[in-house]
Amino acid sequence: MIDLTHLEKYRENNRIEAKKAIGGLPNSIWETYSAFANTLGGVILLGVEEHKDKSLHAIDLPDPTYLIEEFWKIINNPNKVSLNILTEKDVQTEVVDGKDIVVIRVPRAERPDKPIYIDGNPLSGTYRRNGEGDYxxxxxxxxAMLRDAASRxxxxxxxxxxxxxxxxYDSVHRYRQRMRNSRPGHVWEELEDEDFLYKLGAVSRGKDGRRYPTVAGLLMFGYEYEIVKEFPHYFLDYQEQFDDSTRWTDRIVSSSGDWSGNVYDFYFKVYNRIAQDIKTPFKIKNGERIDDTPVHTxxxxxxxxxxxxxxxYGRQGLVIIKKRDTITxxxxxxxxIDVEAAKSGGVSDPRNTTLIKMFNLIDIGERAGSGIPNIYRVWDKQGWEAPVxxxxxxxxxxxxxxxxxxxxNDLSAVSGKKTLIKSVDKKALIKTGDKKKIIELQKETVIEFLTDHVTCKSKDIAELLGIKLTRSRDILNELIADDIIVAEGANRNRTYRLREK
Structure with a gap:
């Protein structure tokens, strides 16, 4: 974190605090200890002063051993400090430019130990660190820290x-259908809705023995106007910002009133938007189309x-923004847990374990802390900038x-998509009686086209394949029957798109 041989190169920041400590242990050290422990951790330097140019320099401490003894005495006093999270190796005397200083390395506190506070009162004695110091x-x-510290x-x-x-209950039924698709024959399949919700953890028994919604159930399947009764700051916001002249070009918000506003429906509304521009290679496995890639995952x-x-319960809600080149x-x-530990994987400490269970049952999300490392791995393999x-x-x-x-996402490239079907020797295939092969190749070409474009019309497919309009409609209808694409609109306004899985 800090190279003491080049102390003058450092400045006080959100992880470094310098104190002269000539007159003894400064009282403000405990605010800094609390702040570092409750934020990202940091280093307290005793016997170091800040010059006018903000550079740090050692000043010789008269009795560093006494300071360390006093420090240990006070930090182990529960009336002064709620918890000592340091070990002996975290507090050491160091020599810088021939001068003795004391270095106290404060780690980030574990979630069950927070808040680390002073003077016996968490409301008045809890501090955090920002760029300007302790606050x-x-x-x-x-x-929020007390909620996170709870074992449940x-x-x-x-x-x-x-x-x-x-x-x-429309959300509940959509969920149940997805679960049937993911886990056919599951033992909960025939349960009534309320019993199903109880097994799922969306409902539990209260002190009176009756069934009531849980927080997870309310968030997953509740109406937005009911959710805000428990979570006043609840707000889900998806924005597409493709035009610099406007704040957003499209938007989905939980408070619009034209959909449920719960997190389950929000997930699928948003995922379909953020994934629609990701190219999907055409694959068939066991007779079914596989329209997935590591990027989608x-x-x-x-x-x-x-x-x-x-x-x-926190402020400002959940915000997802899609731009032309970034998604946040x-x-x-x-x-x-520590951010670096999350990146390396293998460690998981989720805030909402029941929500994880609910999403896992429809094959969404990871349990073992592998999600974030996988995102970094996929982005690296794509050659894209590392996630931040x-x-x-x-x-x-x-x-x-x-x-x-x-x-x-436009149809301007129609003429450039003919190469696959025109590379096929139709006459040779017909002579060998393999007309089915031609039809399959035509279907594959249509599917490939619709992975690059949101929608198409029958005339686009006719031009793409070099066939008559009536034949293009026949192929599109076969793909509809195969449950691969869907049609929207009628007559001349009819368009076709891939079915959302």
């Missing part, structure tokens, strides 16, 4: 002041992580930024 945490910030995840809370009427993981790890996922709440994770504390917020390469 006193608000009541809201302290409460916050989405397991039973909401005994609500009833089963908070649920949008990584995008699903990024979106699921954003939803699952949000602190919905931002949610309230901070990392419950930022963590803010005023208010608490996590943002993941992904650079992407957008595919063209």
């Amino acid at each position: 006193h945490c608000t009541k809201e910030e302290v409460q 995840s916050q989405d397991m809370l039973v909401l005994e002041d609500m009833d089963m009427g908070v649920f949008d 990584a995008l699903r993981e990024a979106l699921a992580n954003c939803i699952i790890n949000a602190d919905y 996922f931002s949610n309230p709440g901070n990392f419950r 994770i930022t963590e803010d504390f005023e208010p608490e917020r996590i943002t993941l930024s992904l650079s992407v390469i957008s595919e063209p």
